[in-house]
Amino acid sequence: MDIDVLGALAVRENGISITPTAPKPRQVLALLALHADQVVPVSALIEELWAGEPPRSARTTLQTYVLQLRALIAGALERGTGPATGPAAGADDDTPTGTAAAAGAGRVVRTAKDILVTLPGGYLLSSGGGTLDVREFDRLAGTGYRAMDAGDFPGAARLLREALALWSGPAFADVQGGIQLDMETRRLEETRLCALDQRIEADLRLGRHRELLAELTVLVTRYRTHENLHGQFMLALHRSGRRGEALDVYQRLRATLVRELGLEPSIALRRLQRSILMAGPESPAEAHAEPGGERLVRV
Numbered sequence: 535m536d537i538d539v540l541g542a543l544a545v546r547e548n549g550i551s552i553t554p555t556a557p558k559p560r561q562v563l564a565l566l567a568l569h570a571d572q573v574v575p576v577s578a579l580i581e582e583l584w585a586g587e588p589p590r591s592a593r594t595t596l597q598t599y600v601l602q603l604r605a606l607i608a609g610a611l612e613r614g615t616g617p618a619t620g621p622a623a624g625a626d627d628d629t630p631t632g633t634a635a636a637a638g639a640g641r642v643v644r645t646a647k648d649i650l651v652t653l654p655g656g657y658l659l660s661s662g663g664g665t666l667d668v669r670e671f672d673r674l675a676g677t678g679y680r681a682m683d684a685g686d687f688p689g690a691a692r693l694l695r696e697a698l699a700l701w702s703g704p705a706f707a708d709v710q711g712g713i714q715l716d717m718e719t720r721r722l723e724e725t726r727l728c729a730l731d732q733r734i735e736a737d738l739r740l741g742r743h744r745e746l747l748a749e750l751t752v753l754v755t756r757y758r759t760h761e762n763l764h765g766q767f768m769l770a771l772h773r774s775g776r777r778g779e780a781l782d783v784y785q786r787l788r789a790t791l792v793r794e795l796g797l798e799p800s801i802a803l804r805r806l807q808r809s810i811l812m813a814g815p816e817s818p819a820e821a822h823a824e825p826g827g828e829r830l831v832r833v
Contacts, residue, residue, distance in 0.1 A: 535649065535664040537567045540671060540722070541702030543709050547649065550610035552603065557710045558583055559599040564709045566650070566659035568718055570666055575656040582714035600657060604646040611646065667700045668722065674700075675729045682732055687739040694733035701726060727760075734766050743773040754783065758790050761803050772810050780810055 538544040543564050545553050554560050565582055566574055579596055580588050589595070644662060651658045678693035705722040706715055730753075737746055750767040757763055764787045771780035784799070784807045791797045798804075 535570075535659075535661045537570055537661060537664065537666045537668075538702075539564065539568050540667045540700050540705055540726075542707050543567065547607055547610040548613065550613055552606040552610050554602060554606060556602075559602050560709055561712060561715065562596070562599045563603055563659075564706055564711070565714055565718075566657060567666075568668065568715075570659050570661040570669075573653050573656040573658045578714055579657070582712040585713055600650060600652075604650050607649050608646040611644070611649075668705075671697050671700045671725075671729075675725070678729070678736075679732060682736060687736045691733055691736035691740060694729050694736065697729050698726065698733060727757075731762050731766075734763075738766060738769060738773075741773075743770040746770045747774060754787075759787075759795060761787070761800055765803050765806055768806060768810065772813070777810060777813075781807065784810075 536544075536546045536549075543553055543560065544551065545563060545567050553563060561582055562579060565579060576593065576596065580592050583596065584592060644660075649660050649662065651660060674693050674697035678690045678697060681687075681690035681693060705719045709715060711719060734746060734750070746766070747770055750763065750770055753763050754760070754767050764783055768780040768783050771777070771783065784803070787803075788799050791799060799807075
């Protein structure tokens with residue numbers, strides 16, 4: 535099974551989509567897909583679907599959605615390998631199953647109930663060793679962070695760029711999310727921003743300040759109160775000989791923070807501003823780090 539959640543939801547078995555179009559089953563699949571190979575409690579699924587106000591029939595309705603998903607999985611299995619033996623996709627939903635042996639063939643074939651498994655207290659979507667984009671993102675980003683810590687900035691920039699390339703848009707972009715998915719979407723967006731921040735940091739360390747200007751122009755417009763992105767933009771501008779524009783970025787950020795949040799910029803960002811003010815236009819590269827390598831700009 536191949537699962538993509540970093541953008542539009544796409545779940546495929548044997549290369550065939552099993553993503554439903556109906557909103558509620560789609561929510562159920564999205565939450566199961568994000569936590570593939572882990573048990574998702576029934577309580578979490580009910581909270582996702584009905585936001586703390588479930589109907590009396592909530593469990594029965596959830597089982598109906600699970601059966602609908604199993605029917606899609608069974609169709610994909612049949613198209614990919616022919617009909618599998620074992621319990622039918624619509625069999626008793628609360629009975630856990632194992633794999634089924636294909637009749638007369640001596641080979642093991644997964645059934646729909648082996649893929650969307652009923653377990654005590656919840657359900658599990660088994661990926662069967664397939665791909666999961668969020669899992670690959672975490673692997674690449676983690677390796678990139680370790681490369682940064684080791685001072686391997688070319689390797690870090692490459693790995694983090696590969697991780698970020700897995701995103702095709704906001705997580706679950708085409709899913710009408712409830713409480714659980716909205717929370718997970720915010721968490722995933724934060725992990726993306728962390729990887730983006732570190733990738734830009736690696737590029738700055740490699741002297742790619744001019745190449746970053748267009749990207750950072752867009753990012754500071756999108757994230758109007760994100761201090762670290764603004765600090766990185768200030769550095770890139772200053773190192774490109776655009777000292778006045780770098781200071782203008784600080785003033786715009788300060789005005790936004792004061793107006794919208796009632797906050798002044800952080801001490802680290804104020805220190806960066808002073809460093810740019812004190813540096814000559816022809817020596818911008820010294821503004822990036824304090825002695826000992828501590829970053830001047832922090833979120």
